[in-house]
Amino acid sequence: MKVLIVEDEKPASENLIEELQAIDDKIDVVADCYSVDETIQWLSRNPTPDLILMDIQLSDGLSFNIFKACEITCPVIFTTAYDKYLTQAFEYSSIDYLLKPISQDKLKSAIRKYKNLRNHFVQAHEHPNGHTFNGSQLNGDSYPAHHSDRxxxxxxxxxxxxxxxxxxxxxxxxxxxxxxxxxxxxxxxxxxxxxxxxxxxxxxxxxxxxxxxxxxxxxxxxxxxxxxxxxxxxxxxxxxxxxxxxxxxxxxxxxxxxxxxxxx
Missing domain, CATH: 2.40.50.1020 (LytTr DNA-binding domain)
Incomplete structure (x- = not known):
């Protein structure tokens, strides 16, 4: 599983990486971005990860601005110290909303939720690019385009x-x-x-x-x-x-x- 971390505090980012690897050694953190601008640039130049862990308040603005500049098709787990963004967060490809400080149990539960949703929606419908689950499937599109009339x-x-x-x-x-x-x-x-x-x-x-x-x-x-x-x-x-x-x-x-x- 390829994971992108978006977090503007380096200690928090490093802690997330350690916790993720402790939960599942098959998790590959492909990058850790520290700002809205850096994340937009990374997403525009690299393949879409399987999952994004994203802080909401970044050094150059709210991470929701990333969605306005990029089409994010993978699930997102938001991480934040504030609960006031809960409703707004779920307008995007969010599958969970973790309040800081994030315990390993909460993080493990969020990763398990991702895996369960992935298994539920994909099953035999593997994508050609190797990714097995994306944000569009959260919106109910659990079949390829040619099955949209189902x-x-x-x-x-x-x-x-x-x-x-x-x-x-x-x-x-x-x-x-x-x-x-x-x-x-x-x-x-x-x-x-x-x-x-x-x-x-x-x-x-x-x-x-x-x-x-x-x-x-x-x-x-x-x-x-x-x-x-x-x-x-x-x-x-x-x-x-x-x-x-x-x-x-x-x-x-x-x-x-x-x-x-x-x-x-």
């Missing part, structure tokens, strides 16, 4: 810093809020889904079961209790699960919704 059966979600897979059939609805995608399951449990937008998610769902109600919601036909007409030919949909606001089908989509619900 209907998804599970969605990767996170609860806090933990990940799990939720069966799509157990999902009552999806919604977007603050540029994040959330899933609400049959027991009204809410999870943050590892998807970047509803349109991308919509393409991976069974169209006979799921319907894009509007810009904010995708709903499951099996969890619709009733619907009623509104003024100007709009439709209000009530689910069997509680929703914080009324789900409205626009006048333009009312006919397609009625056709869909009749056939689903």
């Amino acid at each position: 209907v998804r059966s599970r969605i990767l979600v996170r609860k806090g810093v933990e990940f799990q897979a939720v069966r799509v059939e157990d999902t009552g609805y999806f919604f977007t809020e603050h540029k994040l995608i959330f899933l609400v399951d049959k027991d009204n449990r809410k999870y943050m889904a590892e998807k970047s937008n509803l349109s991308e998610l919509e393409e991976e769902l069974d169209k006979n079961i799921f319907y894009r109600a509007n810009r904010k919601y995708i709903i499951n036909a099996n969890y619709i209790r009733r619907f009623k007409p509104l003024e100007r030919s709009k439709i209000s949909v009530e689910l069997t699960l509680p929703v914080n606001e009324e789900i409205i089908i626009s006048q333009e989509n009312a006919a397609s919704f009625k056709k869909w619900i009749a056939q689903s």
